[in-house]
Amino acid sequence: MSEVKELIEFDKIAAGIADIQEKGNFIPDMSTKEGYQASKRFVLDETTPTRTRLDKAHKTAKEYWKIGGQNVDKKKNEILDLLVDIQKPHQEAYKAHDQAEKDRKQKFEDDIKEKINFFNECCHQASSNNSTGISDLIDRCGEIDTEEGFYHLKKDAIKAREDALQFLNDALMSTVKREAEQQREAELAEENRLRQIQIDEQQEVMRLQQEKMDAQQAEIDRVANEAVAQAQAEANEKQRLIDVAAQAELERKRAIEREEYAKQLATQAAERAKQEEINRQQAIADEQKAADEKRAANTRHVTFIKKGAKKSLMALGVDEKKAVEIVQALSHGEIKNCTINY
Numbered sequence: 001m002s003e004v005k006e007l008i009e010f011d012k013i014a015a016g017i018a019d020i021q022e023k024g025n026f027i028p029d030m031s032t033k034e035g036y037q038a039s040k041r042f043v044l045d046e047t048t049p050t051r052t053r054l055d056k057a058h059k060t061a062k063e064y065w066k067i068g069g070q071n072v073d074k075k076k077n078e079i080l081d082l083l084v085d086i087q088k089p090h091q092e093a094y095k096a097h098d099q100a101e102k103d104r105k106q107k108f109e110d111d112i113k114e115k116i117n118f119f120n121e122c123c124h125q126a127s128s129n130n131s132t133g134i135s136d137l138i139d140r141c142g143e144i145d146t147e148e149g150f151y152h153l154k155k156d157a158i159k160a161r162e163d164a165l166q167f168l169n170d171a172l173m174s175t176v177k178r179e180a181e182q183q184r185e186a187e188l189a190e191e192n193r194l195r196q197i198q199i200d201e202q203q204e205v206m207r208l209q210q211e212k213m214d215a216q217q218a219e220i221d222r223v224a225n226e227a228v229a230q231a232q233a234e235a236n237e238k239q240r241l242i243d244v245a246a247q248a249e250l251e252r253k254r255a256i257e258r259e260e261y262a263k264q265l266a267t268q269a270a271e272r273a274k275q276e277e278i279n280r281q282q283a284i285a286d287e288q289k290a291a292d293e294k295r296a297a298n299t300r301h302v303t304f305i306k307k308g309a310k311k312s313l314m315a316l317g318v319d320e321k322k323a324v325e326i327v328q329a330l331s332h333g334e335i336k337n338c339t340i341n342y
Helices: 002-015 017-023 033-064 069-126 131-142 151-225 229-315 320-331
Strands: none
Touching: 002 017, 002 033, 002 069, 017 033, 017 069, 033 069, 069 131, 069 151, 131 151, 151 229, 229 320
């Protein structure tokens, strides 16, 4: 009689199992809010309270009937297994829906990040493009409206776009300078080539003139040989003086041309050295500017993370001073097993 009396509460609970099973005898449609709520409310309003009641009856029975504890446990587990089986399809359904919603949100997040990553990809492509290609990349980045379609990552998209445009504009300036320098070098090379052709032509004219003079001299020699010895001597001396003067004039002109050419080469070398130094200084300035901007961005990011952590702590009831101390302790690694991510 004592056993029947102590187990009567379990029988009462068991008597209600069929009613609970009947209430849960439906297939929830997780695609609708009503279906999702129906399954969740069934677990919260029907099976969970009954399980709580069962646990309470179990504890009460064990207090008065320790000798028959194994029977009480068995009875409780039999009813618990029934409840678990009843609630299982509902619990699995809304958990599957929760996971699907989580996966959808993750894909949404990944799609936005992929759009933001396009700006970084444009920066990588800049090194393999000429000024026209870089201008096209700038246009493509500029056409993207970061005010729409980036949702909670809008600020990240705006910053990525601004950084990409700054990087691409710097790359464009460097590329334009490099292409202009290459163009100038090509033009100078062409000028030197044309100048050498002109020198070669002048030398050819002088050679022909020399040949003509030699022919004339030969004729003079032939005529002079027929004259008296004195006339021959005077003619030879006169011709020698003419040859010396002509040769001296020719050497003088050639020396002037070589000197002018050497000056041009020296000027070109000085201009190239000057431009290279300007480019080197500009590169140093650009690197310093990029480093400063990176440090400033990191400082802003760390401050933003710390402020967010402080606000979260204050939202939990921590006063502002204590919240600041906790954030500083986390930042310095003074709280074991706790970190703050930047």
